[in-house]
Amino acid sequence: MLPGVAEARHHGEVTAGFVEQPDLDPVAGPGLDALRELVSSAGVAVLSGAGLSTESGIPDYRGPTGARRTSTPMTYQEFVGSAAARRRYWGRSYLGWTQIATARPNEGHRAVARLQRQGRLAGIITQNVDGLHQAAGAHDVVELHGGLDLVVCLACGLRERRTSLGERLRAANPGFGATVTRVNPDGDADIDDAELDGFALVGCTRCDSDLVKPDVVFFGENVPKPRVATCYDIVEGARSLLVLGSSLTVMSGLRFVRRAAKLGIPVAIVNQGETRGDPLADVKVAAPLGRVLAALAG
Numbered sequence: 001m002l003p004g005v006a007e008a009r010h011h012g013e014v015t016a017g018f019v020e021q022p023d024l025d026p027v028a029g030p031g032l033d034a035l036r037e038l039v040s041s042a043g044v045a046v047l048s049g050a051g052l053s054t055e056s057g058i059p060d061y062r063g064p065t066g067a068r069r070t071s072t073p074m075t076y077q078e079f080v081g082s083a084a085a086r087r088r089y090w091g092r093s094y095l096g097w098t099q100i101a102t103a104r105p106n107e108g109h110r111a112v113a114r115l116q117r118q119g120r121l122a123g124i125i126t127q128n129v130d131g132l133h134q135a136a137g138a139h140d141v142v143e144l145h146g147g148l149d150l151v152v153c154l155a156c157g158l159r160e161r162r163t164s165l166g167e168r169l170r171a172a173n174p175g176f177g178a179t180v181t182r183v184n185p186d187g188d189a190d191i192d193d194a195e196l197d198g199f200a201l202v203g204c205t206r207c208d209s210d211l212v213k214p215d216v217v218f219f220g221e222n223v224p225k226p227r228v229a230t231c232y233d234i235v236e237g238a239r240s241l242l243v244l245g246s247s248l249t250v251m252s253g254l255r256f257v258r259r260a261a262k263l264g265i266p267v268a269i270v271n272q273g274e275t276r277g278d279p280l281a282d283v284k285v286a287a288p289l290g291r292v293l294a295a296l297a298g
Contacts, residue, residue, distance in 0.1 A: 031285040032295060038268050039120050039296050043239030046112060047256055048126045049246025051271055055106035055290050057099065058130055076221035079213060080154065086210060091199035094169050097162065100148055105136035108244065111293035113137040123234035127246060127253050129216045142230055144223060144252060146216035155209035165212065172200040223252055235260050243269040245289050248276040
């Protein structure tokens with residue numbers, strides 16, 4: 001257990017072995033005191049999720065400021081098995097990309113970068129695909145699910161900048177537009193499929209295959225094993241694990257919390273809303289991430 005958490009239990013709401021700081025004032029309270037103790041020295045592994053980027057204007061799926069998407073996420077099997085599915089994906093991504101590309105780091109991203117510069121972090125693992133940690137100045141970020149800034153040809157392996165692909169899509173689809181009802185954290189816009197009729201795909205610049213995919217992990221696709229191993233190495237070598245803005249709904253992130261808890265590594269979670277990792281947490285703070293992290297990083 002984290003030092004200071006026992007005292008915090010006398011003031012916070014305690015459930016399933018952790019203390020929650022329920023008020024939204026991140027600059028006071030036992031929860032923040034425990035977090036400060038957590039990051040007071042080196043060795044903190046950070047695991048971030050979509051909730052960290054909501055203050056940058058990118059919605060999440062499950063947090064209090066998010067909403068369930070109205071379209072079903074495309075699976076890897078659908079994408080590779082159907083040209084029509086690829087057309088649907090790229091038509092939606094073409095219109096949703098702008099919101100991702102123009103998003104800027106918020107105070108939470110900048111605070112994580114400051115903590116790294118101060119030498120307090122063992123590593124940064126993110127479930128996000130928006131690149132905002134790096135844009136804030138963080139380095140050696142492990143993008144668990146990949147990044148939207150690159151696309152990869154599944155036929156020949158060529159990687160290309162997403163901005164370059166966007167220019168080619170724009171040239172192939174002059175005047176294309178549709179009604180966007182929502183943009184999801186993966187840059188996929190919710191659009192009526194009927195409005196995507198006639199959207200033209202573009203091929204790989206090397207082999208002309210249209211099997212060009214964003215360099216991210218789709219539903220039904222596995223995170224590369226070497227990347228998972230790198231994340232486990234970071235967590236297992238850490239003094240503590242700090243989870244930021246993740247509901248830990250999917251196993252790809254929850255497994256690292258479980259590994260830390262199994263090894264006796266203290267776990268702290270900052271998230272507005274319940275998470276699957278709450279029963280394993282030593283401290284839980286439910287407050288705006290940007291303000292909490294700014295208070296921690298100074």
